[in-house]
Amino acid sequence: MLATIFKDIGALTAISGLLAVVLVLAERIFNNYGQCKININGKRDIEVKGGNNLLASLSDKQIYLPSACGGRGSCGACKCKVLEGGGPLLPTEKPFLSKAELAAGVRLSCQIKVKSDIAVEIPDSIFNIRRFDATIAEIIDYTHDTKGITFVLEPGESIDFKAGQYVQLLTEPYAKVRQRVSRAYSISSKPEDKDRLQLIIRLVPEGICTTWVHQYLKVGDKVSFTGPYGDFYLRDTDADILFVAGGSGKAPIKSILEHLEVVGTQRKMTYFFGARTLKDLYLTEEMRALEKVFPDFHYEPVLSQPAPDDNWSGKTGYVMRHFPDVIRDPQNTEAYLCGSPGMIDAVIKALTGLGVAKDKIYYDSFG
Amino acid sequence: MDISAFLLFWAAVFTSNILLTNFLGMCSYLSVSKEVESSLGLGVAVTFVLVFTTALNWLAHHYILVPLNIVYLEYIVFIIVIAAFVQLLELIVERYAPALYYTLGIFLPLITVNCAIFGVSLFMVIRNYNFLQSIAFGAGSGLGWLLAILMLAGIRAKLKEKLIPAGLQGVGISLIVTGIMALAFVGFSGVAPIQ
Structure with missing residues (x-):
């Protein structure tokens, strides 16, 4: 009985083992594309071992394209321009690329295999x-x-x-x-x-x-x-600024305001911070102090569900309710939004309804 | 079983169509039949893989499983043989026929989990086909599957312009169409019974 069990397990192991060895050898032989050159921005070449995808090949050389899904082709973040040697467009890339990107030769770097010399264009900020x-x-x-x-x-x-x-x-x-x-x-x-x-x-x-x-x-x-x-940062214009944040969405706005404190600005700025109750508000003193630094800056915390003992006398409800009071010139207003996807969608809808141009609404969605 | 390989081939295409009579390989049949072009690609890939995996599995069955008296392990062995073969094929096609890889190769990973492939290997053993019969049966089943998915893709292309109740759009109407196609194929039965 025991001998039969060992024989059967042995046979199965041998068959799987043999196939595994065949596959490993095949991988060595057929997936071996030798050394390939990746030309970056027409300036420098890096040598990589062919057969891997472009995203992994680049990160081996300490060039990190953004990727949220880790190369599974589901986030579409690892886009880069491929000028030469990328092969035909794959069905797995298509859903992530706009018409303009397709025309410009933008590809998903996690889906392209480096099989020959390849030329790519990577924005300087990536380095x-x-x-x-x-x-x-x-x-x-x-x-x-x-x-x-x-x-x-x-x-x-x-x-x-x-x-x-x-x-x-x-x-x-x-x-x-x-x-x-x-x-x-x-x-x-x-x-x-x-x-x-x-x-x-x-x-x-x-x-x-x-x-x-x-x-x-x-x-x-x-x-x-x-x-x-990320491409969520302050645009250098003279337009009025509307900041809207919720929860930890205060972070990038705080960075922007502190940066403006150093370099100085004359722009009209309003900052709505949405929270549920008084205990969700923070950094209020710091924001109030900034109101005195800038010539025209107002910090407006808005509570959606103030608790009875909060004794809240400030603005209530959702932040969108208060937009019409502060947006005086929608054509000349930039909005910077940061928070949950639900809040962002609702705020974008409200803003476009008030006449703020969609391409002047910048946001960072904390999905 | 005493039936000529030639007859078996045609029987597998029409009278015993693996998809329309056994309803095997439904998942990729339903999901890839949106466009005629890609269903043709998948069908050709399935046919190709079927011919080779039935041959390999026939050899594995008669020269390894039977002599070692481990036929009860055939499910596991067949599946790993199919998976390994598909992987190998993908590597080779990608290397030596890049054009083919971009049209057919991307479907290969889908095929590993296509139950029609596994089903054909099992039928071949149950019905005791010899080597030549098995290959004919594999090729016929593949072509039959190709025929079925091509027909569905063609019909779905026409259906795009038709008004279909919201609840039946997509998979719902595809299954009804498949049922009607299966009924039509019943007309072939009796021409060359193989089971």
Whole structure:
């Protein structure tokens, strides 16, 4: 009986093993495209081993295109222009590319295999993206579920970013969570502080990264992140500015305002911050102080469900209700929105209804 | 079983169409039949894979499973043979026929989980076909499947312009069409019974 079992298991193992060996050999022989050159922006060549996808080949050489899904072709973030050697467009890429992008030769780098020499165009800002190691210098409790965490980079390191951009924090395994994940958080400190940055992180129930940050990280701990990413930043115009944020969406706006405090501005600015009750408001004193710094800046916290003992005398309801009071010149207004996808959609609808141009509404959706 | 390989081939295409009489391989049949072009690609790929996997599985059955007395493991062995073959094929096609890879190759991963492929291997064993019969049966089943998905894709292309009740759009109407096609194919039965 035992002998039969061993024989059968042995036979099955041998068959699977044989097929596995055949596949490994085939992979070596057929998927071996030798050394390929990736030409970047017509300036420099990097040598990679062919057979991998473009996204992975580039990140092996410390060039990190943004990717939220890790190369599975489901987020569409890893777009880049391929000038030569990309092969025909794949059905897996099509849904993510607009007509203009198709015409310009934009491709999804995770779907293209590097099989020959290939020429790509990568925006200069991508080269800025790196991995940073940092130490936690300060943890502030802003509200019952929101913390501000300051990271100091390794001595001699510095980070260049635009106010409003974000970084991807990389978690370490903790408690029962074995896997490492990366999550995006907007930088809340000003870009002039190049040796440190602050993130504002709100606890998400069951969230792998936020639980780690809230319950396991202490001052002095070492962490890593990559960045900076994102095209949510202040446009350099004279238009009136409407900032709208909710929850931890305060982070990039704080960065933008603190940056403006350094460089100075004459623009008319209004900042609506939506929250449910008084205990969800934070940094109110700091924002009030900024009202005195700028010639024309108003901070308007709005509570949607103030508790009876909040004794709230300020604005209530949803933020959109109060837009008509402050938008005097919709043609000449830029809006910067940051918060949950639901809030962003509702605010965009309200703004376009008031006559603000869609291409002047910039947003960072915390999905 | 005493039936000529030639007859078996035609029987597998028409009278015992693997899709329309056994309803095997439905998932990719329903999901890829939106366009005639891609259903043709998938059908050709299925046919190709069927011919080779029936041959490989026939050899595996008669020269490995039977002598070692482990026929009860055939489900596992057949599946890994199919998966390995498809993977190998994908690598080779991608390397040596890039044009073909972009038209057919992208469908190959879909085929690993196509139950028609596995079903044909099982039928071949149950009905005791010899090597030549098995290959004919595999090729016929593949062509039959190709025929069925091409017909559905053609009909669906026409249906795009028709008014269909909201609840039946997509998969609903496709299943009804498939049922009617299956009824039509019943007309062939008796011409060459193979089971």
